[in-house]
Amino acid sequence: MMNRYLKFMLSTALFLQIGVTGAALAEDAKPLAGQHLSVLLPPWGTLPKEMTDAFTAKTGIILDTQTLGWDDIHTKIVTSTVANTAPGDATEVDWSWVGQFGASKWYQPLDGLVSAEAVKDTPTAKIFTYDGKLFAVPYNNDFRVLIYNKTHLSKAGINTPPKTPDDLLKAAKAIKDAKISAYPIGLPLSATEGTSTTWYLLTKAFGGDLFDKDFKPLFVDPQSGGYKALSFEIQALKDGLIDPAVTGLKDVEVQELFKSGKISFDIAGWAGNLAVYADASKSQVANDVAAALMPSTTGATRTIGLPEAIGIPAASANGKAAAAFINWMLEPETEIGSFKSLGNLPPRLSVLKQLNGEGALKDGEILLAQAAAVEPLFAQGTPGWYPEFSSAVATAINQTAKGQLTVDQAVQQIAEAAKTASQE
């Protein structure tokens, strides 16, 4: 009796010992298990359920993704932060907000929290530093490339993509004359950010820059790249090569026009969008789309990088879980999954090369060649007054497109806005 009793007690003790240790070990493997993480991202950052389920299975963290249009996320971040609440535990941080949010100290520095090796493999991470500290890590390697409908071009008798802005105009005219597309050139002219970034890109295409190193405007001179770029847009509009309705369209709406085959050139094409355009379930031009290097007057292609990243707001109560999420986003499998499902070009160089090696990157050679020619818009770092300046640019271009300003008046107005914004 005693023996049986003793055996029972011993085995129970052993069982408890192993069981508790086992449970403790399991918890150590997922120290953040059961925590909730709210993530605020635009539509192209909202990963499909299979991927987020994999994250939860790996870390035990329950993800709550909020999707907001890009133009609205900035407002949400500002209003929440001013009210001393975190807009999310991890949020979108666009390259253009780095100056504002860095100066306001609204985001937590990530040095030491995220994988240093992955950050080193990500050239665009430099854009997200302020005062020497890293504030966000890119998840989307957006740079601009010329995306065009090669079927439209070949029907108009053109077999090579345009290499200069003049070639682009000639090709568009040929397509319009052949009645293949009523308005072949697609670019936004509404008072939104997409309009401004298209003009910056075309400024580079015309061999110019926005500012010199002291932030003095370089686009007021009629011989400058910026002036010529704006003249190019307005002339194309007047010649009937751009739909007059684009004064009310954002860049994502112009992309829908390309997907439906209504326009031939997505001028400021997002590099990652090639994958989306080539997907027959998402676009009607899957077999017609192709990429080409950005046209240039100088013979050497130039483009700008407008990457987006994820950062942790200073007011976030869940910094560790947010860092775990960011590290997971940096993993090669996640970047590849994000590319295949949402068209986010991987920011890590090694992953880009791997994808190209597998032949999974549509027009991969062009993309890699274009990636090599990417310049940041502001070599000195994005200033805090950039959003104010960019809004003034979009407003001026919108007014010029509606015939209320001449190109000359528009560039003067933009230069004035730059002066006012930078002096505040």
Add this chain to the structure above:
Amino acid sequence: MNEISSQRGSRRRNGEINLGLAFVVPVIVIMGGLVLFPLVSTFVDSFYRINPMRPGTPFTGLTNYTDLFKDAAVQRSWINTFYYVILAVVLETLGGLGAALLLNKVRYGRRFLLAAVILPWCLPPVVNAVVWLWIYNPSYGLLNGLLQSTGLTSAPVVFFNDPKLALLLVTIVHVWRMMPLSAVILLAALQAIPQDLYQAAKLDGAGPIKCFRLITLPLIASGLAIALSQSTVFAFNLFDEAWILAGSSLDTRTVIIQVYMFAFQNMRFSLGMALSLLAMFASLLVSLVYVLKVYRETRFD
């Protein structure tokens, strides 16, 4: 006996005073906390520089206000706002009065007609604006479809490329939603007028226009002042319709949109505060005109 009854009386009076206070204090606290305190705080902060991108909040006096007067975009947004206010108030009042007069005449089915009239007002402003955005769309919008099918235009029109047309179209969207409120207010005022006044006037030989001018208008003056005030204030605060239909385009930008851009886009909070206060004073001033000139206490005895 008298002493006891007067003691009881004063205790009852104190009880009534305390009860009155108990009813009033929550309202005072809520109004104070949600209206008065933010108002005073905004007013005080508008004299400082509050910009999270820059350290400290130094006192800047009237600099914010002088900067606003010099800013061309702000001037344009004031012009747009006054345009909206004048047009919206005229359309809403005339339309509301017309609708109220018609509804007042209807004997059978007035409730259903009233419900139908109020329907646009029940729509959330953003939903209303999105619906009209589709109607105005150059490629697939109903308006372009109607104009082309009736032969009035031969090609799709991009309405928002013309600044004057853009302002008119935004106003129409706002008026479509807000007119029912004016109609309801004026209908209530019309229904309070005793019918024997009209009968007496008819006996004296007054025609319908004289009846309207000498009986109806003076007796609905209080309702008219309220309808005018609320039209003005809502038109001054126009944001949703202009923002959804045309974004930050300068052609349709209102003062409140400019406030939003200063504060939340450019992070210049105190500048936004100063402008929002100016908008408040402007709408208060205009409403004061109505209250002093139009409003009349009406008694029917």
